[in-house]
Amino acid sequence: MKKVITLLFLTLLALSCNKPKNDSLIQGKVENEQISVVSKIPGKIIKILVKEGDLVQKGDTLAILDIPEVDAKKNQAEGAVVSAKAQYSMAIKGATENQIKQLEAKKMGLKEQYEFAQKSIKRLSNMLKDSLISQQSFDETFAKYQGAQAQYNAVIAELDDAKKGARIEQQTMALGQQDRAYGALQEVETANKERYILAPQDMSIETITLNLGELALPGYTLFNGFISNSTYFRFTIPESKLNKIKKGQDLTVSIPYTNKTIKGVITTIKQLSSYGNIATAYPDYDLQESLFEVKIAPINLTETKDLITKTTVTISL
Template identity: 80%
Template sequence: MKKTILLLSVLFLLISCGKAKNKAILQGKVENEQIAIVSKIPGKIVQLLVKEGDFVKKGDTLAILDIPEVDAKKSQAEGAVISAKAQYSMAVKGATENQLKQLEAKKMGLKEQYEFAKKSINRLSNMLKDSLVSQQTFDETFAKYQGAQAQYNAVLAEIDEARKGARIEQQTMALGQQDRAYGALQEVETANKERYVIAPQDMSIETITLNLGELALPGYTLFNGYISNSTYFRFTIPESQLSSLKKGQEISVGIPNSDKKIKGKITIIKQLGAYGNIATAYPDYELQESLFELRISPLDLDEAKDLITKTTVTLSL
């Protein structure tokens, strides 16, 4: 009986030591800040300029899209700008030399008609006094005279307006049309720039979701990757082990299969809302305990730059 009690005591001590050891060393993961690059307008991929695993710099072109609708709208917008500029120029400067020549020729013809009608009415006025013509004949000739005079005065006004330019209201209207045409062109040019998928910052390409010839829809993720120099270590710890940790504390993280340790600083301690976010392998905690994410950032990023994302690291408490 005594031997049995002794064996049970030894077994209990061994189990307790084993659990203490598991609690003393936590396993976590190497992480990097992720970034997703999406398309803003629909287009077919015509060029892929990077491959998975590549490191790219901010501003590098990753892919080029074919956007036929933008090309068509650009041609229309450019034509509208040319037309609007011509309309505004004509409103400000007036008619061209050829237009003025045509108006001058029109004026000469109407002037001759007006002078002939004027002579005719003068003759008929004297004949009417002597009762040589009827009042009706005189009235008909007088109406023609008035019509010829009105046409002649109209062409004089038209020539004057052509030389001085359009009214200020017409100029303002033409200027507004020109500005609207420029705005439409700028909008198309902005959309045209979206055919080039650009890296927003230094990053490594993890996955490319589409192949050449496939259609990229607005908001669809084209590239996934990791931001450069964003490495950190992530652990999941139970509430019972928080007492020895605090934000801003410096601590060493171990690299398995190596004697290397990387010094870091605790930057985040936050509660986990879902068990799917657990990062520590084989965690030892009671089910009723709250779980917390511990994030440690390396003090020297160069020491962690060669670590592979999602590989295991350890933390001794």
């Protein structure tokens, strides 16, 4: 028991010795906006084109997935497009050239029959007036004349439909099938592009979560990193010191490990909901006090170019 009390006393003594003597000095951390790159469709990793620590630009390929299902669906979609295009073309053009020729020949034959029947009925009309033939004979010939005329008119209409193509409803249906096939192909091509994992922004690669040959599932994080030019400084301030700061205020941030200072401006002041987010190494506050996160953005981002994330910085209030 005595050993435990002695150890606790020494720990508290060490903390009190390390605690900054200047109560106005507040410690914080260098931070960068984090970003995660995930996969949208499942696939096996066949290439990783970056390594941890690399700086990449927006649109750079980070990895390539093998997605055999997409290749199969692409072949099916391409075949559907070819079939739909042929159906629509047939609906627009109508009959083939040989079918048109056959109808033209049929038209010529029926035209000759119709013209012969027309001549015959004229001759028989005169003979009927002179009572050279019976009414029965004339009626029979007139019926044949009407039949020839109907057949001739029918073939003209059939030939006209063949040249114009299918009805407008059939053409619209064929066009819809073609558009649907193109849409399916476009969907597959979009999925095919997802095999390439691209950097969404300029960023640094901090961690790579999978290795070659492993399966990347939809929504699984493949790369973690920091967004370029997103450096800021984060501090934890107790409410008793809020009267010393305000949003838009200019402050000087000191970087101990480089012995440099950087001018910054307070951009955000918000209450902390979790003690795990405390940025100050030696928080000196009453347990009843609320804690607030203060975000300071550097005025000149180029001055933060070589700063290391999570290193300690200080401000004086």
